[in-house]
Amino acid sequence: MARLDDQFAFLLEADRLKQVNRATTLTDGSRRENSAEHSWHLALYAMVLADQARPGVNIDRVIRMLILHDLVEIDVGDVPIHSANGAAHGSAEVAAAEARAADRIFGLLPADVGPGLRALWAEFEAAETPDAIFAKSLDRVQPVLHNIASGGGTWVEYNVTLEQLETRVGQKVARGAPAVWEYLRARMRGFFGPA
Amino acid sequence: MARLDDQFAFLLEADRLKQVNRATTLTDGSRRENSAEHSWHLALYAMVLADQARPGVNIDRVIRMLILHDLVEIDVGDVPIHSANGAAHGSAEVAAAEARAADRIFGLLPADVGPGLRALWAEFEAAETPDAIFAKSLDRVQPVLHNIASGGGTWVEYNVTLEQLETRVGQKVARGAPAVWEYLRARMRGFFGPA
Numbered sequence: 001m002a003r004l005d006d007q008f009a010f011l012l013e014a015d016r017l018k019q020v021n022r023a024t025t026l027t028d029g030s031r032r033e034n035s036a037e038h039s040w041h042l043a044l045y046a047m048v049l050a051d052q053a054r055p056g057v058n059i060d061r062v063i064r065m066l067i068l069h070d071l072v073e074i075d076v077g078d079v080p081i082h083s084a085n086g087a088a089h090g091s092a093e094v095a096a097a098e099a100r101a102a103d104r105i106f107g108l109l110p111a112d113v114g115p116g117l118r119a120l121w122a123e124f125e126a127a128e129t130p131d132a133i134f135a136k137s138l139d140r141v142q143p144v145l146h147n148i149a150s151g152g153g154t155w156v157e158y159n160v161t162l163e164q165l166e167t168r169v170g171q172k173v174a175r176g177a178p179a180v181w182e183y184l185r186a187r188m189r190g191f192f193g194p195a
Numbered sequence: 196m197a198r199l200d201d202q203f204a205f206l207l208e209a210d211r212l213k214q215v216n217r218a219t220t221l222t223d224g225s226r227r228e229n230s231a232e233h234s235w236h237l238a239l240y241a242m243v244l245a246d247q248a249r250p251g252v253n254i255d256r257v258i259r260m261l262i263l264h265d266l267v268e269i270d271v272g273d274v275p276i277h278s279a280n281g282a283a284h285g286s287a288e289v290a291a292a293e294a295r296a297a298d299r300i301f302g303l304l305p306a307d308v309g310p311g312l313r314a315l316w317a318e319f320e321a322a323e324t325p326d327a328i329f330a331k332s333l334d335r336v337q338p339v340l341h342n343i344a345s346g347g348g349t350w351v352e353y354n355v356t357l358e359q360l361e362t363r364v365g366q367k368v369a370r371g372a373p374a375v376w377e378y379l380r381a382r383m384r385g386f387f388g389p390a
């Protein structure tokens with residue numbers, strides 16, 4: 001059963017994502033969120049906010065993308081959006097390390113499964129298709145909710161301004177789910193004061 | 196935006212599942228697994244073990260079921276399969292408490308979203324449709340992998356015999372994914388000794 005050996009080797013390796021911690025905390029601020037439970041939460045976001053997606057978005061593909069979008073962090077770790085004053089996230093070095101991680105991790109799977117999942121991860125990263133654009137917008141929405149709920153969270157920690165938030169977060173959310181960003185801006189005003 | 200208020204109220208409430216701990220540990224035994232990251236892992240199981248499902252199983256519905264199958268634990272907690280010598284899990288009391296939890300939690304959502312998700316949860320619990328049978332089998336497979344990896348895990352803790360494992364776990368796995376159970380039995384033999 002070499003096939004099941006490979007499938008389970010991948011699934012056991014994936015377990016390590018539960019030990020990768022993010023900058024964002026749980027909504028009650030009690031501890032940092034890990035990337036596995038974050039990915040679960042985003043899949044639920046996709047199910048519940050499906051009506052906010054643009055026409056033609058395939059929510060089932062979005063859910064699959066969100067389930068696997070952070071697996072590369074097993075090798076690379078989470079790179080917080082607001083760290084290094086916003087310069088670390090999405091740098092060429094990080095992108096190259098993540099591509100190597102994707103090769104290794106999806107490469108554990110049988111040849112008829114791994115490449116398809118790796119392609120779905122690459123599609124998410126490129127953020128060009130409607131499905132990936134919506135998935136990315138949800139990935140940006142969730143920490144905003146947590147920061148509002150926990151009284152500032154990473155915004156305080158990284159000293160983020162409303163202007164930086166518009167560039168690093170708002171534009172990406174608005175691209176995939178415009179009404180959600182309008183809604184969140186109104187709720188954030190209580191935190192940052194009037195813009 | 197009362198609609199988004201309700202959607203986000205549900206998504207924030209769901210965050211609490213990250214604080215519900217299961218009996219099973221991570222594969223390295225370092226800590227107990229929580230039900231949110233467990234649900235994420237199961238969605239990945241569905242994606243990777245899709246070829247093990249019986250013909251006609253809709254993997255996208257299975258993934259959605261697995262994402263929300265444990266949300267009721269926010270109110271009820273996790274009831275380990277091997278606790279109370281196998282009698283607590285699936286008792287009438289637990290089932291009634293979980294139904295109340297489902298009413299409350301899915302009731303937070305808009306009326307065109309909540310009932311559909313609650314029905315999907317009830318379908319999983321009933322374990323009668325092909326999709327639910329496959330989803331349940333994955334829910335039983337994952338702890339077996341973790342117990343093998345961590346040197347016994349909850350089998351040691353609850354003093355479980357191979358016979359009990361056949362009844363509580365094996366029959367359910369075999370119903371949805373027969374070849375997987377055969378494979379796991381062979382790997383478990385190293386732990387329990389020859390049957």
Ligand SMILES: [Ca+2]
Pocket residue numbers: 070139
């Ligand atoms: Ca992410």
